[in-house]
Amino acid sequence: MRIFKIDGPQVSEHDALAPMAAPGACERGYLWLSLTRAELQASLAQVQEVLQSLCGTLLLDLHVSDLLNDQLPSRYDYTSQYDLLVFRRLAASNGKGPHPKAEGPARGGPSVLRRVDTRPVGFAVFDRVLLSVHPEDGTVRDAFAAKLLAAAAPGERGRSADPALDVRAVSSRIPSGPSDLMLRVINQIVDAYLDLRRDLTRQLDHWQAELIDPHSRFTNWSALMESRQSLYHLDEICEDQRGAIQDWIDSLETQPTPTGAAEQRERELVMVRSRDVLEHIERVVHHVRRLEQNAETAVQMHFSVQGHRANDIMRVLTALTAVFLPLNLIAGIFGMNFEFIPLVHKADGFWIAMGSMGVIAAILIVVFWRKRYLARTR
Numbered sequence: 583m584r585i586f587k588i589d590g591p592q593v594s595e596h597d598a599l600a601p602m603a604a605p606g607a608c609e610r611g612y613l614w615l616s617l618t619r620a621e622l623q624a625s626l627a628q629v630q631e632v633l634q635s636l637c638g639t640l641l642l643d644l645h646v647s648d649l650l651n652d653q654l655p656s657r658y659d660y661t662s663q664y665d666l667l668v669f670r671r672l673a674a675s676n677g678k679g680p681h682p683k684a685e686g687p688a689r690g691g692p693s694v695l696r697r698v699d700t701r702p703v704g705f706a707v708f709d710r711v712l713l714s715v716h717p718e719d720g721t722v723r724d725a726f727a728a729k730l731l732a733a734a735a736p737g738e739r740g741r742s743a744d745p746a747l748d749v750r751a752v753s754s755r756i757p758s759g760p761s762d763l764m765l766r767v768i769n770q771i772v773d774a775y776l777d778l779r780r781d782l783t784r785q786l787d788h789w790q791a792e793l794i795d796p797h798s799r800f801t802n803w804s805a806l807m808e809s810r811q812s813l814y815h816l817d818e819i820c821e822d823q824r825g826a827i828q829d830w831i832d833s834l835e836t837q838p839t840p841t842g843a844a845e846q847r848e849r850e851l852v853m854v855r856s857r858d859v860l861e862h863i864e865r866v867v868h869h870v871r872r873l874e875q876n877a878e879t880a881v882q883m884h885f886s887v888q889g890h891r892a893n894d895i896m897r898v899l900t901a902l903t904a905v906f907l908p909l910n911l912i913a914g915i916f917g918m919n920f921e922f923i924p925l926v927h928k929a930d931g932f933w934i935a936m937g938s939m940g941v942i943a944a945i946l947i948v949v950f951w952r953k954r955y956l957a958r959t960r
Contacts, residue, residue: 583621584727586614588763591756593734595727599628603635612710612760616723619650622715629713637708639663649704649715656702656822658829665707667764667830670819671722671771672778673699700819703771705764712760714767722774726767730756758848765855768827772862775820779869785809786873786880793884800884806877813874820867827860901955905946909939 585596589611596602602613613636615629622629630640641649645666648654659666703722706713716723733755757763786809792800834853840846916923916935925931950956 583618583625584614584616584723586616586727586730588612588614588730588756591734593730593756595731599625599632603628603632605635608636608710612712614760614763615711615713616716616720616727617714618716618718618720619652620718622646623650633708633711633713636710637663639708641706641713645706649706649713652702652717654702654704656819656826658826658833660833663708665705665830665833667705667707667768667826668702669705669768669771669823669826670700670702672774673701673717673719703767705767707760707764710760712763714764722767722771726770758851761852762848762855765852765859769855769859769862772823772859772866775866776862779866782813782869782873786876790876790880793880794887806881810874810877813870813877817867817870817874820863820870824860824863824867827856827863831856831860897955901950905943905950908942908946912939912942 583599585599585602587594587596587602587608592611599615602608602615613632615632617625617629626646634640639661641664642661645659648657648659648666648668654668656670657668701717703717704715714723757766789800789802789806789809831853834849834856837849840849912935916926925934928934947956
């Protein structure tokens, strides 16, 4: 469990959750409560007490179940007091990275497409509290928390840095509210999907080169089929993400227009960040669908190349058969069991027959070569 109190350019991390529920503990700024599912289940009463003290409301039981559900797809829901957003991120590879990496060289190595594993991250957005529920590894949370503390206190952790000369510089580094903080965390999650595109493209490009190469003997069909299924699964995940963010944007647009200049600027910032996250998700969806089309096209081209290669082989065999047909006819005639056959009793009859057969074969080869029946294919 990690608890952050954010007040303007100041960010401080606290160890205990109970003091946050005391009166006056968070009069200004807002809180970021970041827990794993096991921590939320164990300390649900304390979390509800903090939410009641700061926001005057509690999490609904159905939303608590959604936050604890490890298989929930990306979705958005809301109440009059808070918004709930569930967003699936790429599962860490042994806790060492934002997404599974392909080990070893591309040729012969395990495919990054064989298994696209995701885990849901839940966000409950209140006016003064952001409650985020993460998987057990907490990779995204720890990475963003490090950035947040570094932006607020470059020198020493837990202390705020000197105010920047430009207020816009501070606002661009420190989230202005719970909604802005949630969108920044989601943007970091989406960036992991964007980074995954490089691995996807490299793997599929390697397979396309093998499928199109007429001299290759591609046998990794099971991995290719599994990769296509993984791409379909990733497409569905990204569609759910886009639907959830679009519902979030639609909900923001239906809210009444703020009266103050600061509130209006904060809402515009949240809208801009929401549209930016949606644009990133659409880029991932576009790239995944293009990879699906490339994989399908590569398979079709492979079978087209194999069919063309088989046609070339049959053409050459047919031409060679046509060349030897008259030679077999001549050999069959001289092999008849008659006593009087021309050239049989002559001393040079054998060489005359062989020469005639060679001339006929040469003429047919030249004719077939000019008609490109025996043309060399590259």
